[in-house]
Amino acid sequence: MTRCRLCGSTALESVVDLGATPPCESFLAAERLDAPEPTYPLHLRVCTDCWLAQIPPLITPEETFSEYAYFSSYSSSWVEHARVFVEDAAARLGLGEDSFVVEVASNDGYLLRHVVDRGVRCLGVEPSVNVGAAAREAGVPTLTAFLSPETGAAVRAEHGPADLVVANNVYAHIPDVIGFTQGLRALVADDGWVSVEVQHLLTLIEENQYDTIYHEHFQYYTVASAIRALASGGLTLVDVELLPTHGGSLRLWARPEEAAGEPSGRVADVLAREKAAGLQELSGYTEFSARVAKVRRDLLRFLVEAAEEGKTVVGYGAPGKGNTLLNHCGIRPDLLPYTVDRNPYKHGRYTPGTRIPILPPDRIAADRPDYVLVLPWNLRAELVEQLSYVHEWGGRLVFPIPELSIVEVER
Incomplete structure (x- = not known):
């Protein structure tokens, strides 16, 4: 990797080198045990210009997600997390029968089924054929597709703009972070909301959570780097929540820049924590x-x-x-x-x-x-x-x- 995928800088410094491993979701059937198994370097670096931590895009999302082994509904706590989120988002944004919610990387419908239960119109955009089929069987409308600016525009043209776009645990999985963010902007109404949940690099570093570094996680966010990533698609961060999920995650609330207004005090608070931990200088990564x-x-x-x-x-x-x-x-x-x-x-x-x-x-x-x-x-x-x-x-x-x-x- 010679350039940062967000800002284009060549100022990339090593954080940890985990050697070479196979893609983490490529579980082997018995008949494949005697076949060669490809491995890829797993080396995390950080850009010292925009502070986005990243690994080289050595595998494509199509290789990982066209058929996927992870079904969100098998975690009871994750389904409950989704239910509480839908309940809170409905109250916060006033979602009702006239609203439209889109979830990107909607998996097996673990979250949108709660939206369906509330009588709110919704659509999942899920690239994995097998888990998307499971969502449809559960009564969750689901489009099998990867999000791009073109996909976002096509969904908007067919279904109308979304009052809320949800992107939970997918923002790290996309090597084209700028194109994906532009897709989010294409989906959301000009006065709508985007909610993104992603693991927090601060807790990854502080809690030794290095096993969450793998090939389908292309980048690792602080609030500081997320602000820049969201802005690449015309979105502005207006609020942030610190969540316990996945060992420590961010819930980023963003809006189209023309409707954003001033960010909440929580944004400044988390930025200050990240700066105090040294994550905007190399000292925060050296140990x-x-x-x-x-x-x-x-x-x-x-x-x-x-x-x-x-x-x-x-x-x-x-x-x-x-x-x-x-x-x-x-x-x-x-x-x-x-x-x-x-x-x-x-x-x-x-x-x-x-x-x-x-x-x-x-x-x-x-x-x-x-x-x-x-x-x-x-x-x-x-x-x-x-x-x-x-x-x-x-x-x-x-x-x-x-x-x-x-x-x-x-x-």
Whole structure:
């Protein structure tokens, strides 16, 4: 990568180099285990002109999202998060029967189904054929397409301008951030609102959340860099919320620049926090690589010692972030014989690169392991409750991020 994809600068500095890994959602069917598996460098850099953190666009969204293994509805807490958002947005913006809501990257309809339930007209724009089909089966109108300025204009011409455009956990997944932002502007009414949720680079750095760096996450935002990205498409940030989701996320409220007005005090507050953390100078990034290396050493030490003591360790979850962690640490079935996942799509498949089998969740109760390594650590509260049954045989949960933590659960 020679130039920043947002501002075009060549002033890119290394933040952390995680080696080369396969794309994190390319789960392997059994018949592919003897076939070659492509890997790509995973090296995070930051632009010292606009402070957008980014990785090179070595894979395309079409390769990742045309058929996708992630279905949002399998996370109960995420569905509840979406329900609360819809309820709050409806009250904040006065959404009613005459309103129109569009969600970009609407997945399986996990959020828009709450809009449908309120009797508000809506449309999902979802590139993945398989999850878009699931949304339509659930009664959520869904267009199979990637968002571009042309797609946004076509949707607006057919359905009218949107009072609210939602883009949750997609703004990092688009290498053409300027074109995507122009697509958002094409969708939204001139006096409408755009709500974007994206992981916050501040918490990624502070909490060692390096496993959220993977090839389908092309960029990593602060409020400062998000302001510049939104402006590239004619949108102005007017408010921001700090959310606990995904280990720490931003909810960015933006409007067309001509309708924006003055930003809220919360925008200035978060900008000040980012500046205090050194994220607008290189000093805020220099120690991250060393802290990442310690996460790796601590997890490997635990797994090796458990194996030498005859203890059994299995995984819970097969999220994309887990595959960054497993590959960076070099964890194979000798240290983690399998992981489980609630998503039937992944059952019988294998994790990319590390080739760890993915089984149904009931395998844990059948095998009664000593430890369960929780890979979707961002769902900690939900999963401590879901996995409380491991207490029956004295099992314990292990969380690798932000630092190794072994938890005894109680019913």
